[in-house]
Amino acid sequence: MLKNNMNATDKNLISEIKNVLVPKLNEFIADSVIRVNCRRIGVEPQDLNMDKLPIFLEKIEVSLLLFLTKEEIADIIQKIKNLRI
Amino acid sequence: MQNIKIKTGFSQKENEEEATKEVFEKINQDNMKLIIMFCHGNYNQLKLNRAWRALIPPETAFIGCPSLTMNIPFFRVGDMLTNQGYKDCVSAMSIASDKIEVVVNLMRDIKNNWKKTSTQALVDGAKTLNLDLKNIDNEKCFGLFFCDTMSGCEDDILENFYASSNLLFVGGGSTGKMELSSWLFKGKGGGSGYIHTREGAFTDAAAIAIIKSGIPFKIDLITNFYPTQHKFEVTKVSETHMGKMKMWKIEELNGRPALEEYTKALGVSKWSLGIEHLPNIKYLLNHPLGFMVKERAYIRFIGARKGKSLLMPSKIEEGKTLYLMEKTDLAEVIRQSIDKLKNQLGFVSGLVLFQCGLQKLDADSLKETASLVKTFNIAPLIGLTTFREYYGWLAFEQSLVLLALGDVAKK
Numbered sequence: 001m002l003k004n005n006m007n008a009t010d011k012n013l014i015s016e017i018k019n020v021l022v023p024k025l026n027e028f029i030a031d032s033v034i035r036v037n038c039r040r041i042g043v044e045p046q047d048l049n050m051d052k053l054p055i056f057l058e059k060i061e062v063s064l065l066l067f068l069t070k071e072e073i074a075d076i077i078q079k080i081k082n083l084r085i
Numbered sequence: 086m087q088n089i090k091i092k093t094g095f096s097q098k099e100n101e102e103e104a105t106k107e108v109f110e111k112i113n114q115d116n117m118k119l120i121i122m123f124c125h126g127n128y129n130q131l132k133l134n135r136a137w138r139a140l141i142p143p144e145t146a147f148i149g150c151p152s153l154t155m156n157i158p159f160f161r162v163g164d165m166l167t168n169q170g171y172k173d174c175v176s177a178m179s180i181a182s183d184k185i186e187v188v189v190n191l192m193r194d195i196k197n198n199w200k201k202t203s204t205q206a207l208v209d210g211a212k213t214l215n216l217d218l219k220n221i222d223n224e225k226c227f228g229l230f231f232c233d234t235m236s237g238c239e240d241d242i243l244e245n246f247y248a249s250s251n252l253l254f255v256g257g258g259s260t261g262k263m264e265l266s267s268w269l270f271k272g273k274g275g276g277s278g279y280i281h282t283r284e285g286a287f288t289d290a291a292a293i294a295i296i297k298s299g300i301p302f303k304i305d306l307i308t309n310f311y312p313t314q315h316k317f318e319v320t321k322v323s324e325t326h327m328g329k330m331k332m333w334k335i336e337e338l339n340g341r342p343a344l345e346e347y348t349k350a351l352g353v354s355k356w357s358l359g360i361e362h363l364p365n366i367k368y369l370l371n372h373p374l375g376f377m378v379k380e381r382a383y384i385r386f387i388g389a390r391k392g393k394s395l396l397m398p399s400k401i402e403e404g405k406t407l408y409l410m411e412k413t414d415l416a417e418v419i420r421q422s423i424d425k426l427k428n429q430l431g432f433v434s435g436l437v438l439f440q441c442g443l444q445k446l447d448a449d450s451l452k453e454t455a456s457l458v459k460t461f462n463i464a465p466l467i468g469l470t471t472f473r474e475y476y477g478w479l480a481f482e483q484s485l486v487l488l489a490l491g492d493v494a495k496k
Contacts, residue, residue, distance in 0.1 A: 026376040028383070028405055029479075032244075036478055039248035040219075062223055062251060066477045067378045 013053070013083070014045050020079045025067060033063050057081070088184050089300050089492050090114060091435035093465040095167045095176035101128055104175040105136035112179040117145040119187040119294060121229070121437060122281060123165050123469040124175040126154025126262035130279040133175065134286035141283070146187040148294045149177070149281035150231045150259030152470035153442040160366050161449075162442035163262075166468025170458045171445070178435065178467045180490070184299030188213040191282045192242075192291045199238040203245050203291070210295040211250070218250040225298055227253055227488070229437075232291035233278030234258035234472050237331025240400040240480050242291060247478030252295065254478070255304045255488045257439030257471030301491040303429055306476040307422045308484050309415040309444075310375055310382035312408035315350040317374065319405045325396065327361075327389060332396040342393035350409050355390060364389035367450065370443040373483055374407035382410060386443065386482040398473065399482060415448055416456045419485065423460050430491035436461060437488040438468035444483050445470055464489075 014034065021030035037059045038045045043052055057077050064073045094111025096104040112120065120141060124133060130151060141147050154163035164171035180187075190206035192199070211218045216226065228246070232239040239258065246252060259278035280290040321337035338346040348355055351372055359365030374397075375384040385407060389396045401407075427433055438461065448454045461468070474486040 025378050026383075026406075028376055028407075029378055031402075031405075032479060036244055036248050039244075062253075063247075063477070065223070066253065067381075 013050065014048050016083045017048075017080055020076060020083075024072065024076060029067060033060055037063060053080070087434075087492060089180065089182040089434050089490060091178060091180055091465045091490065093168060093176065093178045093467050095165060095169075095172055095174040097172060097174045101132040102136045104128070105133060105140065108175050108177045109137075109140045112177050114179055114181050116181040116183065117142065117179045118182060118185045119146045119148070119180045119189075119296070120177055121467060122147070122149030122175070122177040123467055124149070124151050125163050125165065125173050126151040126260070126277070127163070128175065130261070130277070130281070130286045134281050137281070138283060146189040146294060147281070147283050148189045148229060148231060148292050150469070151261040151279055153258075153260040153472040154262040155442070160446060162445055162470050164445075164470060166438055166440060166458070166461065166466065166470075168462055168466055171454055176467050178437065178465065180435065182300060184493075186214055186297040187294055189282055189292060189294045191280065191284050191287070192293075193287055194289060195233070195236045195238055195242065195291050196289055199236070199242050200245055203242045204249055206293055207246055207249055207252070210293060214295060214297050216295070216297065218252070221251040223251060223253055227255065227296055227298070227302060227304065229294040229296070229488070230254040230256035230291065230475050231259055231280055232256070232475075233280055233288050234260045235278050235329050235331075236289055236291070239291070239473065239475065243475055243478045243480060246293075253304065254293070254475055255437075255439065255486050256475040257469050257486065258473035258475075258480075260472040299493070300434070301430060301493060303426055303489045303491075304476070304487065305422060305426060305489070306381070306474070306481070306484050306486050307419055308382040308384055308481075309413045309418040310373065310384060310410040310483070311413055312375070312377055312382070313411050315409035317346060317407050317409070319401055319403055319407065322401055322403050325391070327391075327396055330398065332388060332398055333401050334391065335395045335397055335401065336393070343395045344390050344393045347387070347395055347409075358387075358390045361389050361391045366443070366446070370447055370483065371412060373410050375410045376406070376408055383481050384410065384483040399480060412447075415444065415451070416453045416460070419457060420460045423463065426489050427463060430489055432492050433464040433489050434492045435464050435490045436466035438466060439471045439474045439486045440468055441474055441483050441485070442470045442472055444485060
């Protein structure tokens with residue numbers, strides 16, 4: 001039961017992160033940013049959890065610099081940090 | 086005092102050895118860390134590579150590739166961008182600086198072994214430059230990436246580079262000479278996307294130059310499109326080949342046959358798109374699919390139709406949403422981007438440009454090439470006509486991707 005709950009939480013996390021990224025980046029770039037940065041920290045997107053979120057956020061900052069300003073990135077990072085899953 | 090010296094040169098001599106010698110005499114200087122070479126696809130790539138290897142000093146890294154070269158009715162591309170305009174030539178840039186370290190690594194047999202060879206090239210390069218791959222400072226390190234586009238695996242390689250490191254790349258696809266006759270009559274159309282390094286010139290290959298730089302630099306991607314109200318969800322995709330080239334076959338858009346949805350949005354018959362082996366490139370380049378991030382468009386080009394499907398040279402996944410795009414003023418967009426770049430760097434010591442052959446063709450038909458050359462002419466430059474442009478860890482089409490080098494002493 002606990003395992004199922006954890007999976008549901010993880011699923012919510014990636015879906016909530018996507019909800020923050022897509023309006024700024026389009027689905028194409030948002031999915032790619034999530035996929036490649038999850039690979040960089042050694043997890044599948046569906047396995048991203050709150051424990052790994054800080055390192056994930058650290059990694060996506062550089063990726064986002066190709067598309068957004070530092071201010072816009074800071075805003076996105078804050079929105080993801082504020083997520084309540 | 087300059088911290089970086091960049092020299093460029095080109096030759097239009099037909100003989101490979103003579104052309105190489107002429108270019109080398111123009112770019113030769115002390116302390117060359119890197120030579121980047123671009124050439125027309127009509128040159129014999131093996132002879133050209135031998136000629137370069139005979140001249141380059143042992144301590145100088147070397148990387149290069151031929152341009153997308155096609156000469157068919159209504160579609161003639163292949164020229165290199167030089168400070169004196171677009172030329173049918175061999176061109177090269179030498180970069181000399183005590184503040185730059187470069188390593189070039191070749192990858193072969195990439196169709197079958199892209200993951201192993203690309204990871205190895207990256208790891209070996211990082212070791213040579215004493216870099217911690219996971220913690221590279223993106224303001225002090227970048228990569229150049231050239232890939233044989235016939236391999237169809239550049240998307241995978243680029244993503245593998247970024248997933249394994251912190252390194253962002255710029256570059257372009259090497260396509261070489263594409264023969265119309267084989268394309269039309271044998272169905273084997275496709276180029277010879279040679280990759281040049283010190284090891285030789287090879288197809289089914291790619292190469293990276295990892296550059297550790299104490300010189301400021303910027304990378305950028307420039308496109309001239311905006312979205313129309315026509316929005317498509319890609320609902321069915323499979324992989325196929327057009328001649329030798331790997332393509333993604335979009336079978337359905339919005340749950341309906343892709344060709345029907347696309348032509349309906351455009352209000353034209355399927356014949357406006359040409360036929361499978363002779364696509365109407367001039368029409369298709371005006372109506373690509375894509376999306377926006379802020380003011381910039383990212384483009385997915387429709388290469389041809391096949392049955393009720395559309396063929397796309399770039400990887401696309403089901404579930405993605407793309408818009409039918411419309412063009413804006415190319416010359417103006419490029420002028421604004423170059424101005425912004427000059428302001429950011431303060432001084433530009435060199436430019437390396439990767440311009441999609443379709444963008445160049447469009448500029449030709451609008452008679453805008455002279456205006457573009459004038460805009461680019463702010464520093465020694467070389468430019469390649471590409472098929473697919475690489476930006477960060479992603480590949481796009483109908484784009485101009487550029488690397489601009491500054492100089493700390495002149496900022």
